[in-house]
Amino acid sequence: MIRWLTWLLVALLAALLAGCEDEAPPAPSQGFAGLGAKAGNFVQASPGTRLRFPEDHGPHPDYRLEWWYLTANLEDTAGEPLGVQWTLFRQAQQPPAERPEAPAPWAADQLWMAHIAVSRGDTHRVAERFARGGSRDSDPERDQAGVTAAPFRAWLDDWTMASRVGESDRDALSRLEVVATAEHEGAHFGYRLSLDAEGPLVRHGENGFSQKSADGQGSIYVSQPFYRVSGEVTLAGESRRVTGSAWLDREWSSQLLGPDQAGWDWFSLHLADGHRLMAFRLRGGGEDGGDYFSGSWITPEGETTPLDDDSLALEPLASSAVAGRTLPTRWRLRLPDQGLDLTVEAPHADRWMATTVSYWEGAVEVTDHASGAPLGRGYLEMTGY
Template identity: 65%
Template sequence: MNPAKRSRRFRAWLALGLTALLAALLALQQRGAEPPPESFAGLGEQAEGYTQARPGASLRFPEDHGTHPDYRIEWWYLTANLVDGNGTPLGIQWTLFRQALAPPGDNDPERADSPWTSRQLWMAHAALSTPDDHFVAERFARGMTLPDRRGQAGVITEPFAAWLDHWRLESRVTDPAGDALDRLLVRAQGRDDGHDFGYRLALSAEGPLVLHGEAGFSQKSADGQGSFYYSQPFYRVEGQVEIDGETREVSGRAWLDREWSSQLLGPTQRGWDWFSLHLAGGAKLMAFRLRGGGEEGGDYVSGSWIDPDGRQTPLADDDLRLTPVTHSSVAGRQVPTRWRLRLPSQELDVTVSARHVDRWMDTAFPYWEGDVVVKGSHSGVGYLEMTGY
C-alpha cells in the first residue's frame, strides 16, 4: 500500500474512532438521571450498579496499583517539579484516566467473545511547563480484550505498567519483595500549537506509600461521599525533557496519586482546588477544597500532613485553612492563582503562588494544572489543580 493511501486510511480510522468516543462520552453523560449542571465532568452523577467506595476496606498491594473495573473512574496521576542545568524551573504532568461506560453486569452476553466487550474508556494527559510556555497533549483509547497481546491502553500489576499508546509509566523494580512503585520510568511525547515536546524521567522513591484519610478512604463530602486514595510523594527524579528538538537534563521531585471511586463528588459539588506540596525539610502537604458539600452548604476541606518519614496525619476542616488571595483571568475565567494556606498544628502559614497563571489544560474536560511556589513560614514547591471554573 502506498504511503498516501495508508495515510488516508489511517485518518479515516482515526475519525471513526473519535466519533465513536464522542458518542460514548455523550452516552455516559446522558445515562440514567442527568448529572447536575454544577458537577464537574459528571462526577456527581449517581452510580447505580457500581461498587461504592466506603470506609473500612483495607488496601492491598500490588493489587491496588492496578485497575478496579467495578468502580466507575480511577486515575494514575504524576506531577513533577524539575530544574534544568541552568536552574530553570520546569514542571511536568502525566495522567492516565480509566472511565467505565457501564456497570460490570451490563455486558452483552452475545458479544462475550468480542474484543469490543470491554466497557472501559481511557484518556491520557501529558503536559510540560517552562517559565514562558505550557504544552499540553491528550489521547483517547477504548479498552479491548485482545488474545496474547496488550491493548492500546491499560494497566497491569506484574510487572507494573500503565500506558496509552507510547505514553508509559512502568516499574523498574526487580526485587520481588519491593514495591512496584518504588522505581518508575515515565515517558511521553506530544505536540501543541506547532511545538514538539516530551520527557523521559527516572523516579526513585525515598519514602513509603502514604494512605490518605481513614486508612486510604478519603471522604469528599459531609454526606460521606469519597474515594480510595493513596500517594507516593517521595520521588527523586533524573532525566531529560525535550522541546522542539532541544534536550535538557533535569532533576527534581515528583508526586504520584492513585485514586478510584464510583461517585467522587456529591451532587452539589462544583469542582475542587487540590494542592500537593514538597516543603523544605522533607515534609509534604496534600490539601483540597471541594466547593460545596460541606456542613450547611459550605465547602468541604480535607488533607494530609506527611512527616519526612512518611507518617500521615489526617486533616479536617477545623485544622486547615485554604483562602484564595489573588484571582487571574485565564481562558476567559477568573481562577485563583495565589492562595494562603494555614495549618496551626504545624505552625504553617504560607502563600502558594502559580509560577505562571496561564496553565490552562484545554482538554475534553478543561481544568487548571500547574507548578507553584511556597513562601512564608515554610518554603517549597508543588502542584495545584483546579477544576470546575
C-alpha cells in the same frame, strides 16, 4: 487528590466510538461533571476497604472511574524550573455483572484518556489521547491502553509509566520510568524520566478512604509523594537534563462527589524540611452547604496525619485572568497544629489545560506568609471555573 474523569466526556467518547457522531451526548446528571451521579451497581468506595499491593496498583473494573496521576517539579542544569504532568484515566462502561455475555465485536469494557503537559516559563504545552480497551477476552499487553499490576505498567500508545523494580520485596511503584512525547507546531515536546521513591506509599483519610463531602461520598486514595527524579525533558525541540521531585496519585471511586459540589482546588506540596502536604477544598458539599476541606500532613518518614476544616484553612488571596476565566492563583494556607502560615502562588498563571474537559494545573511556590521566606514547591489543580 481527587483526580477525575467526566461523564460528559465519556458519553461523547462512547458516541464517537460507536459511530454515532450525529447524536448529541447527554448532559451530566449531577454535580460537577456528573461525578455526583449515583454509583448504580458499581462498587462504591467506603471506609474499611482493605488495600492489597501490588494488586491495587492495577485497575479496579468494579469501580466506575480511576486514575494514575503524576506531577513533577524539575529544574535543568542551569537551575531553570520546569514542570511536567502524566495522567491516565480509566472509565468503566458498565459494572462487570451487567456486561453482555456476547458483546459486539467493537465493544470495550473500558474507555481511557491520557494527558501530558510540559511547562517552562511562559511556555505550556499540552496533549491528549483517547483509547478503548479492556474487553474481557482481550490480551492486556495487546490493548492500545491499559494497566497491569505485576509487572506494573500503565500506557496509552507509547505514553508509558512502568516499574523498574526487579526485586520482589520492593513496592512496584518505588522505581518508575515515565515516557511521553507529542508535537506542537512541528516541534516535539515530552520527557523520559526515572523516578526513585525515598519514602513509603501514603494512604489518605481513613486508611485510604478519602471522604469528599459531608454526605459520605469519597474515593480510595493513595499517593507516592517521595520521588526523586532525573532524566530529560524536550520542549520546542530542545532537550535538557533535569532533576527534581514528583508526586503520584492513585485514586478510584464510583461516586466521587456529592451532587452539589461545583469543583475543587487541590494542592500537593513538597516542603524544604522534608514534609509533604496534600490539601483540597471542594466547593460545596460541606456542612450547612459550605465548602468541604480535607488533607494530609506527611512527615519525612511517611507518617500521615489527616486534616479537616478544624486543622486546615485555605483562602484565595489573588486571582488571574486565564483562558477567559478568573482563577485564584495566590492562596493562604494555614495549619495551626503545625504552626504553619503559608502563601502558595503560581509563578506562571497561564497553565490552562485546554483538553476536551479543561482545567488548570501548574507548579506553585511556597513561602512563609509573614516573611516571604521560601519554604517549598508543588502543584495546584483547579476545576469547575
